[in-house]
Amino acid sequence: MAMRKRRTARKRTPVLPGTDPGAAASAGRIGSWPLAGGLALLSVLIVLLDVATGDDLRVVPLLVVVPALASVFCTLRQTVWVAVWITSVVVGSGLGGDGTFWDFVFGIGFTVLACALGVAACAARIRHATEMARLRSATVALQRQILRPLPVVTGQVLAYGLYEPMEEDRFVGGDIYEVVESPHGTRVIIGDVQGKGLAAIGAGFAAIAAFREAAVREPTLTGVVDALEDAVVRHNAFSAQTGEAERFVTALVLGFDDESDRVQAVNCGHLPPRLLHEGRSSAVPLARTYVPLGLAGLSRETRAAESFGFPPDATLLVVTDGVTEARDAARAFYALDERLGRWAGHGPRELLDALQHDLADFTGGVRRDDVAALALRRAPAGDGPRATATRGKLRPIAP
The missing domain is CATH 3.60.40.10 (PPM-type phosphatase domain)
Incomplete structure (x- = not known):
């Protein structure tokens, strides 16, 4: 019981602004449900447009830019989820298309590469944001140590x-x-x-x-x-x-x-x-x-x-x-x-x-x-x- 109370008290400890390195990494996080809804709507629109244009103009490959955008605004987990979804949509579209085998292979390979780069960019962004947050926390802590507490x-x-x-x-x-x-x-x-x-x-x-x-x-x-x-x-x-x-x-x-x-x-x-x-x-x-x-x-x-x-x-x-x-x-x-x-x-x-x-x-x-x-x-x-x-x-x- 005592251990449980100590854990509860620890969870209630307030965190001052600028002192939590993880806050910078998740500051621009998009909610999961809005992200899923927007991604599903975008996927449906792109697939319908791809069907309408036929084999003369393939539109589905344009979805590879979505993981790159997600890497800027989303968490690492969300970016991985977006990458998996986009890869699945591209693979499903390729299986139902009339292209050649090598067109299918190159399309999938390009999609996987673009999604992997998006995930890597997201990880690098979050790591940099965490490092900068720690630097700011150390700087502010240094200032507060130099100056006398008042009154x-x-x-x-x-x-x-x-x-x-x-x-x-x-x-x-x-x-x-x-x-x-x-x-x-x-x-x-x-x-x-x-x-x-x-x-x-x-x-x-x-x-x-x-x-x-x-x-x-x-x-x-x-x-x-x-x-x-x-x-x-x-x-x-x-x-x-x-x-x-x-x-x-x-x-x-x-x-x-x-x-x-x-x-x-x-x-x-x-x-x-x-x-x-x-x-x-x-x-x-x-x-x-x-x-x-x-x-x-x-x-x-x-x-x-x-x-x-x-x-x-x-x-x-x-x-x-x-x-x-x-x-x-x-x-x-x-x-x-x-x-x-x-x-x-x-x-x-x-x-x-x-x-x-x-x-x-x-x-x-x-x-x-x-x-x-x-x-x-x-x-x-x-x-x-x-x-x-x-x-x-x-x-x-x-x-």
């Missing part, structure tokens, strides 16, 4: 997050975020690596690793940003040696402390934060936007931190361009600032839920970039790490 509670902030990575290999992006509590307060980064693919993930990992170390070590926010710049430059130098293209990283780095209701910020080519407070939302007007990480050598400016107000009951929203550059069916961009006003009174978790659902409705579920967003609020008194530990494990927000 996170520190001594200064409550950080909730939304993260939806692309699962198509050529569109996999390099969105990054991290929240680190240090002796100098809580440091937060959100950024986007230029380009797509596994190379972008590598550059993002280099930036995240440098941030985790520098956020604890450096006493100033500009020191953290300088460490990030050096890390991206070193990564680009290594990439050049291995033949990979150099990349830059747009990033917004924030610093929170206990001494004031203000936030320090250094914007390296990223989108400005949005502040939601007292039922209103607005973009935070940062005075300077510096060049992205990895490009400081092209500018004479020295990055400096600036500050802005962050009241205790306000929510600070930071996003990547996967949000602002999302498009609908008419290719119009997502108007984030116009829509945020509807949710200005929401808490951080409710705000991200509303944003996620609204993005899905706006794009029709079709995305071309990663989506990452953080909703930050000042932590109430006594909500530091020790208080967090007493509440059990942090539960990540499902994308």
Whole structure:
């Protein structure tokens, strides 16, 4: 009985999209009954047409293209079944015809060869789809391992997050975020690596690793940003040696402390934060936007931190361009600032839920970039790490 219960529980385990390699192989599967009905109807029409044209024009051999079409849209079992059916129809038509023996033999041989090629093509397609699904699953798993599960509670902030990575290999992006509590307060980064693919993930990992170390070590926010710049430059130098293209990283780095209701910020080519407070939302007007990480050598400016107000009951929203550059069916961009006003009174978790659902409705579920967003609020008194530990494990927000 215990064994039976364990088996039942295993069957009920949900599978996340993009993590089941077999799903890609059967994604375009045609139902068996529609396939059988369509094949029978096509066979009857072709045979009747063949009878009508007589021996002057044989039409039945044209059925050999059907297994080739089935190999594109059907499963391997369905393609084999189609091949057997077509071979049977061609053989039956040849036996009832008036052709010579060698015409019959060559017709059957050609049909068998075409059907075998269709089955082989279907097997190759399914094998390739399975391999690509496994690659996408590994890539998405790698992204999720690099990035911290959210929400996170520190001594200064409550950080909730939304993260939806692309699962198509050529569109996999390099969105990054991290929240680190240090002796100098809580440091937060959100950024986007230029380009797509596994190379972008590598550059993002280099930036995240440098941030985790520098956020604890450096006493100033500009020191953290300088460490990030050096890390991206070193990564680009290594990439050049291995033949990979150099990349830059747009990033917004924030610093929170206990001494004031203000936030320090250094914007390296990223989108400005949005502040939601007292039922209103607005973009935070940062005075300077510096060049992205990895490009400081092209500018004479020295990055400096600036500050802005962050009241205790306000929510600070930071996003990547996967949000602002999302498009609908008419290719119009997502108007984030116009829509945020509807949710200005929401808490951080409710705000991200509303944003996620609204993005899905706006794009029709079709995305071309990663989506990452953080909703930050000042932590109430006594909500530091020790208080967090007493509440059990942090539960990540499902994308």
